[in-house]
Amino acid sequence: MATLAVVVASPIILETIYAPDRDYSVAGDVGQAYGGASAVVGAIALLVVAASVLLQYRQHGAQRAESLGRFNEELVALAMENPKYRQCWGARVSPQDVDEDLFYYCSKLIKMWTQAWELHRIDERQAREYLKNFFDSEIPRLFWESHGDWHRRGAARSPADRFRELVNEEFLLAKKGGAPSRAYEVFPPAGAELSGPRTTIEQ
CATH class of the missing domain: 1.20.5 (Single alpha-helices involved in coiled-coils or other helix-helix interfaces)
Known part of the structure; x- marks a missing residue:
């Protein structure tokens, strides 16, 4: 000046x-x-x-x-609250005998952890702990099997890419380790008499 x-x-x-x-x-x-x-x-x-x-x-x-x-979050929330809108997305996001809400919820968990990773709120040790527990359940494995990119892995160019690499690594380790400890459980609809979950997918 x-x-x-x-x-x-x-x-x-x-x-x-x-x-x-x-x-x-x-x-x-x-x-x-x-x-x-x-x-x-x-x-x-x-x-x-x-x-x-x-x-x-x-x-x-x-x-x-x-x-x-934010717009994507609004669309997912609308589909979870009003199942009729899910048919506008195309084919089912989950197998016919699996409630689609569970796959939507898995997607939200992955997104939450990705954002926490990008903001440096969790480190690699914490991320791997979360993912190891995540993939010890059948539904997350089915979700990532269908919607993950574990089969076409590439170079990590951003923090989000690096986190997806961690997800892929933990998914493959979980598959190699055998069946998950928690099988798919079906619960009655909200408001119905609760008699406990039941397993519907055979290992």
């Missing part, structure tokens, strides 16, 4: 210092220096503008991603 103020005020300063009968060759030298300073100020201003535009672009992209995430 100080350099900019000096550059702007320099013509007035020159007029005050140099009278009509003075040697203007000195003023010419100062003028050349003034031109160099203007170039420096112009370059700095250009860099500031470019940095500002880049920052605004990134902020706009982050806001759009956040808005898209």
Whole structure:
């Protein structure tokens, strides 16, 4: 800011210092220096503008991603609250004999842990503990078997990609370790008489 103020005020300063009968060759030298300073100020201003535009672009992209995430959450919530809307998504997200709500819920759990990972709220040890317990149940295994990307793994380019790699690794370890300790349980609809869960999928 100080350099900019000096550059702007320099013509007035020159007029005050140099009278009509003075040697203007000195003023010419100062003028050349003034031109160099203007170039420096112009370059700095250009860099500031470019940095500002880049920052605004990134902020706009982050806001759009956040808005898209919220919209997706609203659609999933609507499908969970009103099962009739699920047919608009296409084929069933779960096998015919598995309640789709369970797959929607698994998706929400994975998204929650992914966001916690991106915000550095959980570390790798905690993430693996959560996922190991997650895949010790039949429904999460069925969900990731159908909707995970464990069979086409690639290089992790972002924190979210890295977390999905952890999910894939724990899923494959769970499958290698044998059957889950918790089989699929069917509960009666809300409001119906509760007689306890029953297992419907044979191992």
